Amino acid sequence: MNTKKLLCRGLVGCALLALAAAPAWANEDDHTDPLTLDAKTQHDAGIVLATLGLRTLAGELKAPGEVKADAYATVLVSPRVEAQVIARRAKLGDVVKAGAALVVLSSVEVAAIQSELIVAEQDWQRIAALGAQAVSGRRYNEARAARDLARAKLRAYGVTAQQIDALLRKGSNAADGSFELLAPVAGRITTDTFLIGERIEPGRTLFTLVQEDSVWVEAQLAPADAARVQAGAVARVIAHGMTLPGTVVQRAHQTDAHTRTVPVRIAIDNREDLLHPGELVEARIQVGDGAAALAVPTEAVVLLQNQATVFVARSASRFEPVPVVAGETRAGWTAIPQGLKAGDSYVSQGAFVLKARLLRSQLGDHH
Numbered sequence: 594m595n596t597k598k599l600l601c602r603g604l605v606g607c608a609l610l611a612l613a614a615a616p617a618w619a620n621e622d623d624h625t626d627p628l629t630l631d632a633k634t635q636h637d638a639g640i641v642l643a644t645l646g647l648r649t650l651a652g653e654l655k656a657p658g659e660v661k662a663d664a665y666a667t668v669l670v671s672p673r674v675e676a677q678v679i680a681r682r683a684k685l686g687d688v689v690k691a692g693a694a695l696v697v698l699s700s701v702e703v704a705a706i707q708s709e710l711i712v713a714e715q716d717w718q719r720i721a722a723l724g725a726q727a728v729s730g731r732r733y734n735e736a737r738a739a740r741d742l743a744r745a746k747l748r749a750y751g752v753t754a755q756q757i758d759a760l761l762r763k764g765s766n767a768a769d770g771s772f773e774l775l776a777p778v779a780g781r782i783t784t785d786t787f788l789i790g791e792r793i794e795p796g797r798t799l800f801t802l803v804q805e806d807s808v809w810v811e812a813q814l815a816p817a818d819a820a821r822v823q824a825g826a827v828a829r830v831i832a833h834g835m836t837l838p839g840t841v842v843q844r845a846h847q848t849d850a851h852t853r854t855v856p857v858r859i860a861i862d863n864r865e866d867l868l869h870p871g872e873l874v875e876a877r878i879q880v881g882d883g884a885a886a887l888a889v890p891t892e893a894v895v896l897l898q899n900q901a902t903v904f905v906a907r908s909a910s911r912f913e914p915v916p917v918v919a920g921e922t923r924a925g926w927t928a929i930p931q932g933l934k935a936g937d938s939y940v941s942q943g944a945f946v947l948k949a950r951l952l953r954s955q956l957g958d959h960h
Contacts, residue, residue: 625954626911626954627947627950627951627953627954628904628911628912628913628914628947628950628951629910629911629912630910630912631910632909632910635910635943638943638946638947639942639943639946640940640942640943640946640947641940641941641942641943642906642938642939642940642941643889643890643893643938643939643941644936644937644938644939645887645889645929645933645934645935645936645937645938645939646887646935646936647885647886647887647888647935648885648886648887648888648926649884649885650884650885650886650888650921650923650924650926650928651827651879651880651881651923651924652879652880652881652923653877653878653879653880653923653924654814654818654821654822654877654878654880655875655876655877656812656813656814656818656857656875656876656877656878657812657813657873657874657875657876658810658811658812658813658830658859658873658874658875658876659810659811659871659872659873659874660808660809660810660832660868660869660870660871660872660873660874661808661809661810661811661870662783662803662808662809662870663803663804663807663808663809663860664809666780666803666804666805666806666807667780667801667802667803667804668777668778668780668801668802668803669798669800669801669802670695670774670776670777670798670799670800670801670802671795671796671797671798671799672698672700672750672751672774672793672795672796672797672799673749673750673751673795673796674700674702674703674750674751674795675700675701675702675792675793675794675795676698676699676700676703676792676793677698677699677700677790677791677792677793678696678697678698678787678788678789678790678791678792678793678799679697679698679699679771679789680696680697680789681696681697681785681789682694682695682696682697682773683695683696683776683782683785683800684782684785685782685783685784685785686781686782687781687782688779688780688781688782689776689779689780689781689782689802690776690779691776691777691778691779692775692776693775693776694773694774694775694776695773695774695775695776695782695799695800696773696774696787696799696800697771697772697773697774698771698772698773698774698793699769699770699771699772700750700770700772701770702750702770703747703750703752703770703771703772704768704769704770705770706743706746706747706750707747707760707767707768707769707770708765708768709743709746710740710743710744710746710747710757710760710761711760711761711764711765711767711768713736713739713740713742713743714740714743714761716736716739716740717736717737717739717740720732720733720736720737721736721737744757750772751772751774752772753775756772756773774799776800776802777802778802778804779802779804780802780803780804780805781802781803781804781805782800782801782802783801783802783803783870784798784800784801785799785800785801786798786799787799803870805863805866806862806863806864807860807861807862807863808860808861808863808868808869808870809842809858809859809860809861810830810839810858810859810861810868810874810876811856811857811858811859812828812856812857812858812859812876812878813849813852813854813855813856813857814854814855814857814878815853815854815855816848816853816854816855818880819844819845819854819855819857821880821881822841822844822857822878822880823841823844823880824841824842824843824844825840825841826840826841826878826879826880827839827840827841827878827879827924828840828841828859828876828877828878828879829876829877829924829925830859830861830868830874830875830876830877831874831875831876831877832867832868832872832874832875833867835867836925837861837862837867837868838861838862839859839860839861839862839876840859840860841857841858841859841860841878842858842859842860843857843858844856844857844858845857845858857876857878859876859878877924877925879924886920886928886929886930887928887929887930887933887934887935888920888926888927888928888929889903889926889927889929889933889939889941890925890926890927890941890942891922891925891926891927892941892942892944892945893927893939893940893941893942893944894917894919894927894929894944895944895945895948897914897916897948897951900916901916901917901918901919902914902915902916902917902948903915903917903929903932903933903939903940903944904939904940904944904947904948905933905937905938905939905940906938906939906940912940912947914947914948914951915932915933916932917929917931917932917933918930918931918932
């Protein structure tokens with residue numbers, strides 16, 4: 594049996610023989626080798642390396658989804674007392690810090706408590722200066738309690754301790770009933786439906802503050818599929834030509850009466866501000882335990898000479914096409930039962946760029 598017959602055993606063996614017979618591009622000494630790229634060229638081409646290892650390949654459900662604000666990171670800002678809007682300090686779309694002034698309000702009730710506090714504070718300061726020995730214990734305690742009660746009333750109306758201290762420094766002329774409503778957390782203003790001069794009832798939402806570092810995607814699944822989904826399951830969302838990783842945080846236990854579907858909530862890291870509430874996306878949710886197998890991202894597998902191939906890094910700058918047997922594909926990963934071994938460094942992103950360079954070289958175009 595000759596050498597070629599010895600090599601050509603099995604699909605992978607034949608493919609290796611075919612690629613080994615390739616001409617100039619396989620010669621490491623050839624400076625025009627299309628698969629030898631310096632670090633800058635690799636970066637510009639979007640080539641990313643990964644180490645081959647075992648991965649659990651579970652099943653995956655597909656469902657339409659809608660991006661929603663993370664309700665656990667959303668805050669409604671409203672007054673606790675009837676008031677009139679005097680001035681606006683922030684507007685729709687602004688990103689504000691915690692403690693930033695949002696709006697100036699004026700309230701008759703707040704004015705009354707401000708006056709009460711100023712009088713109580715002055716009375717307390719006078720009695721405290723005399724000392725507990727100079728006045729009766731009852732009078733001493735009453736003065737302190739009156740001061741503390743007025744402070745507590747203002748705090749209950751949403752006036753902060755810092756604002757109260759500023760009021761007392763200004764004195765009696767400051768008791769005009771005006772106060773600033775502050776942002777309780779940092780976030781982006783997504784609603785601000787009110788007008789200057791408008792009278793606002795207690796509890797009416799003036800601003801909605803959303804912390805956009807995370808968003809929810811609400812996927813709609815058939816009841817039978819939703820029953821297979823567990824909290825904590827791995828998920829991904831496809832939007833704007835990108836795949837974003839996520840985690841299932843909740844599954845509704847009630848079927849929507851109109852759509853006859855069950856909402857499944859997926860949490861997505863949105864620190865890059867890629868998703869916004871109201872957008873429609875495609876959700877994919879992992880279900881089942883699956884089996885562990887050597888696997889690569891599906892985009893890492895390309896066809897060369899009609900053979901599934903993965904590019905392997907032989908050095909920091911040199912890549913080699915290695916024929917493989919491509920197994921089942923799940924959740925964007927393809928099993929590689931034959932052709933590679935655990936620990937191999939392979940091209941996880943940018944394989945099509947290397948394939949294109951290789952094909953151009955075979956056609957005689959080295960540029």
